[in-house]
Amino acid sequence: MADGRDLPATPEFVAACWTSAGDVMPLRGPDTSPLDVRTRIEAVARAGYTGFGLTHADLLVARETVGLPTVAQLLRDHGITTVQLERVVDWWTTGERKERSDALRQDLFDACAVLGVDNIKIGGDDDGEPVTYDALCAGFDxxxxxxxxxxxxIAYENTPFSPPPIRTTEQAIDLVTDVGNANGGLMLDVWHAYRGGTPYDNLLRLAPERLFGVELDDGAAEVVGTQIEDTFDNRLFCGTGDFDVVSFVAVVRRLGWDGVWGIEHMSETDRKRPVETVLREAREAAALCIAQADERNAA
Incomplete structure (x- = not known):
């Protein structure tokens, strides 16, 4: 690269939770994958990933069926070195909502020592209930x-359908920067950056040490349905949509990222296809975009 940094010869990838979950989507009936955790780990490894993500609901299923020590052994046996759990909301609230949030996060925390979890993704509420910026800062800290x-x-991921004051990636950058907690950073997703109208050069406002993860996908320029429906149903493989993933990756590289890349593929069409096929095609498409971005930066 132009800045002289040595980058991994082959990028490594995390299959974010929904990428390996099969025919299931959040907020649509059952919230657990129809595939058992062993099948998913095996598929992720065969498709060339070194990272694996699980939702809270699927973590509980795995814990109650095969047990977390067995899951940890499966991860080791299949070369999975990065584990990601999600998703905590209501962490800024009080009363019963906070109690439920704390109980969920404790399930995730309890799994961390067993599974060797790298980060837990958190986000804003999706029900539109307003919250003050000060409350979010205190809760995040x-x-x-x-x-x-x-x-x-703890990795904060903004979504354009969350209530104010944090929808855009710039606003999420402000949050992790203003709080300044070394254990709290940003999960940067190209989908949410594009849908939130963030010029990619604005990502350079983020201090590199506050970047805890990067997720890649692609999509059409126009939203189909609501923002949340579009997010769940219409993601495309990198390089096949309008998001200019190569430019996004080039900026993220300039920010200093040389870690594992997340693939968060959520597609109404692809979730009905064989999971391993989708995993492999998504990884190959992302790897091509990364290679093109690195070539551009090196020129």
Missing amino acids: ALADAGREAGVR
Whole structure:
């Protein structure tokens, strides 16, 4: 690269939770994958990934069926070195909502030491209930502290359909920067950056140490249905849509990212196809975009 950094010869990838879950989507009836955790881990490894993601619901199923020590052994046996769990909301609230949020996060925390979790993804609420910026800052700081005690990093992922004051990636950058907790950072997803109208050069506002993960996908310029429906149903393989993933990756590289890349593929069409096929095609498409971005930066 032009800045002289040595990059991995072959990028490594995390299959974010929905990428290997098969024919299931959040907020649509059952929230657990029809595939057992062993099948998913095997498919992810055969498709060339070194990272694996699980939702809270699927973590509980795995815990109650095969047990977390067995899941940890499966991950080791299949060369999975990065584990990601999700998703905590309501961490800024009080009362019963906070109690439910704390119970969910404790399930995730309890799994961290067993599975060797790298980060837990969190986000804003999707029901549109307003919240103050100060409350979000205080809640994020407290959750990052709790994560440190549990031995796991907390990664905030913005969504354009969350209520104000944080929808855009710029606003999420402000949050992790203003809080300044070393254990709290940003999960940067090209989908949410594009849908939120973020010029990719604006990502350079983020301090490199606050970047905890990057997720790749692609999509059409126009939203189909609601923002949340579009997010769940219409993602495309990298390089096949309008998001200019190569330019996004080039900027992220300039920011200093040389870690594992997340693939978060959520497609109404592809979730009915064989999971391993979709995993492989998604990884290959992302790897091509990364290679093109690195070539551009090196020129």
